[in-house]
Amino acid sequence: MLSWSTDELRPHERFDHWREVRGKHLAGVTMDIDRDKRGDFRGRFSSMPLGSALLSEIQATAYDVSRNREDINRLSSDSLRISHLIEGPGWCDTPRGRVYMDAGAISTSYSDLPFALAQRPGSMHVRLLRIPIDGHEALARSARDFHTETLAPDSRYSKLIRASFLSLADAGAQLAAAEADSAIGHLAQLVLLSRGAIGRSTPESREAVRAAHLTAARRIIAGNLYRQDLGVETLAKALVISVRQVHMLFEPTGMSCHRTITAMRLDEVRRLLAQTPERPVIDIAFACGFDSLATFYRAFRRAEGATPGDYRHAVLYDSPGVMMRR
Structure with a gap:
């Protein structure tokens, strides 16, 4: 550059x-x-x-x-x-x-x-x-x-x-x-x-x-990750295309629209867990658009194999090369 x-x-x-x-x-x-x-x-x-x-x-x-x-x-x-x-x-x-x-x-x-x-x-x-x-x-x-x-x-x-x-x-x-x-x-x-x-x-x-x-x-x-109503219909309206066309957009990616939204929400959750260690997990979950704690914990555990609290602790204290926050 x-x-x-x-x-x-x-x-x-x-x-x-x-x-x-x-x-x-x-x-x-x-x-x-x-x-x-x-x-x-x-x-x-x-x-x-x-x-x-x-x-x-x-x-x-x-x-x-x-x-x-x-x-x-x-x-x-x-x-x-x-x-x-x-x-x-x-x-x-x-x-x-x-x-x-x-x-x-x-x-x-x-x-x-x-x-x-x-x-x-x-x-x-x-x-x-x-x-x-x-x-x-x-x-x-x-x-x-x-x-x-x-x-x-x-x-x-x-x-x-x-x-x-x-x-x-x-x-x-x-x-x-x-x-x-x-x-x-x-x-x-x-x-x-x-x-x-x-x-x-x-x-x-x-x-x-x-x-x-x-x-x-x-x-x-x-x-719009914070919006709990974010979905195929929201995108179709914003893009001025049909719901079917929205589904077709994501087909070549190997991930459905719904799974893409969930994955992007989890990426934001990970970022906030690491960068705002004092922020409560429940606050982060709802800020990223999850409509219930059960749904959030299930999606997070499926993606990470750990709870959000354990993930945060590992990122802040246990991961190699990460500055210790003690």
Whole structure:
């Protein structure tokens, strides 16, 4: 992973260094900020390979950034870009018009088309995924015409692209290269679908949609473990698919939807048992969505071969390499 910040530089040097190193030589863009704000500028940047793609994260004082023909000729990247604007709303001017971006927006574009991005005063935080196009026939055929567009929240593929992108970004270096490339391929296919560049009936499109629905389902489960009514019907409603389709999503995994929910609840129970040793077991069980102590103890013993109390004691005191809490 490459990581860098302006913190070690003198205030009057920070933006100029950021503009030259981060902007001109790494990203191939032109940056600008009001002269009276340069002394207060701060920036932090990191990037890591994610399979064949590159994931970057930028946190900085808001500034203007553009990519013109000179920038493109100097440093071409020939990539599909997917960005998540976490903080720092603004707008992007393209040859096809102005695109407004609120905090939380996800946008897609081709890297080697001109744009001018302006952000409101304050701070900005963005995660950006660059997927190389070379060697990907469907991407090469269509994506080079993709000027910046944001995903409409209510569009057919918006939730699926968001869930897939956030899962990739959150997992980061934990993903093996082959696993990352598979997920990135599905994500690129979803972007093509969202842009109307390919049809929905191809095997590749159907597999990308299925994989994204499964990813979205797991994210919904992870965010709602506390709900005792969490189940197939909850997921079907959230994903806007049928109950039968939810069951079919989990079939290739070898675990049913119900077993997946239970397994994820138990993972959270294990985490809380280890990290909050003073918290009562009964409190943890109900906080993780178990509707009765009998159900909880039965599921935990089946998974661990021990009671929650014995498991906690082993993790805190008996496991090799674990710091003793006495």
